[in-house]
Amino acid sequence: MRNSILGTVALSLALIATSPAEAAWIYQSKEDAFSDEVLHMVVGVTPPYSAGFRCTDSEDLELLYMTPEHANEETIKTLNALEPSLLVRVDRGEISKIPVTIETTNDGEFSVVTGNDLIYDVAKSIATADRRVSFAIDVMGTRMHTHEMDVRGSTKALKSLIDACGIE
Numbered sequence: 001m002r003n004s005i006l007g008t009v010a011l012s013l014a015l016i017a018t019s020p021a022e023a024a025w026i027y028q029s030k031e032d033a034f035s036d037e038v039l040h041m042v043v044g045v046t047p048p049y050s051a052g053f054r055c056t057d058s059e060d061l062e063l064l065y066m067t068p069e070h071a072n073e074e075t076i077k078t079l080n081a082l083e084p085s086l087l088v089r090v091d092r093g094e095i096s097k098i099p100v101t102i103e104t105t106n107d108g109e110f111s112v113v114t115g116n117d118l119i120y121d122v123a124k125s126i127a128t129a130d131r132r133v134s135f136a137i138d139v140m141g142t143r144m145h146t147h148e149m150d151v152r153g154s155t156k157a158l159k160s161l162i163d164a165c166g167i168e
Contacts, residue, residue, distance in 0.1 A: 024044065024045060024152060024153055025042060025043070025044040025151065025152065025153035025154040025156075025157040025158070026042070026043060026153060026157055027040070027041070027042050027156070027157040027158075027160040027161055028040075028041050028042075028043075029041070029164060037056050038056060038164075039054060039055075039056055040054065040055055040056070040160075040161050040164040040165055041053070041054045041161070042054075042154075042157045042158055042160070042161045044133075044149055044151075044153075044154060044157075046147065046148075046149045046150065048067075048068035049065070049066065049067060049068070049135070049145070049147040049149070050065075050066045051063070051064065051065045051066070051133070051135055051149065052064045052066075053119070053123050053158070053161055055161065055164075055165040055167070056165070057165055057166060058165050058166040058167045058168070060115065061115065061119055061120060061123065061165065061167060062113055062114065062115045062119070063086070063088075063098070063113070063114050063115075063116075063119040063122060063123070064111055064112065064113050065086055065100075065111060065112045065135050065137070065145075066105060066109055066110075066111040067109060067110045067111065067137075067145045068109060068110075069109065069110040069145070070104075070108045070109060070110065071102075071104065071108075071110045076102050076103065076104065076110075079102045079139055080101060080102050082139050082140050083099065084099075084100055084101075084102055084112065084137055084138065084139045085097045085098055085099055085100060085137070085138040085139075086098045086100045086112050086114060086135065086136070086137060086138070087134075087135065087136040087137070087138050087143065088122050088133065088134070088135055089133070089134045090122070090125040090126055090129045090132075090133050090134075091129055091130050091131055091132060091133075093125065096118055096121070096122055097138065098114050098116050098118045098119060098122070099114060099116055100112040100113060100114040100116075100137070101113050101114065102137075110145075112137060120167060123158055123161070123162065123167070124158075124162070126151060126154050126158055127154060127155050127158035127159055127162065128155065129151040129154060129155075130151070131150070131151065132148050132149060132150055132151060133148070133149050133151055133154075134146070134147070134148045134149075135147050135148075135149070
């Protein structure tokens with residue numbers, strides 16, 4: 001359910017973002033029809049890349065970074081064996097290096113997911129960012145899919161997610 005919802009939100013945002021230099025960050029929540037669980041999401045898109053956070057409570061925050069690249073299962077397995085990381089830099093701050101798992105979206109696109117505790121600080125940093133957030137995937141010292149996103153709308157969107165999930 002989570003991947004399909006995030007894919008839908010990312011597609012919607014891709015239509016909103018008007019130029020490669022602009023990103024639109026939005027918050028959305030979706031109640032599961034079969035449980036009391038509510039999935040809270042924030043997605044920022046600067047085509048062809050998107051990044052987002054999702055959680056149901058303060059214990060399960062995840063960060064996702066989606067790329068336009070398609071990869072087969074064998075490539076994904078090999079990359080994961082090499083212990084990839086997501087590099088995140090907010091404005092001109094320090095670079096956070098976060099261990100990730102590489103997956104594919106429902107559309108077969110290459111994405112990374114992490115639930116590492118470091119992402120709580122990353123979410124709060126993006127919420128207070130002035131200009132931009134930069135992402136890259138690092139595999140054994142090689143950077144791939146380096147991309148910079150504007151933070152327009154990130155403060156409001158991430159504050160909504162942080163409040164809804166009870167993140168301190």
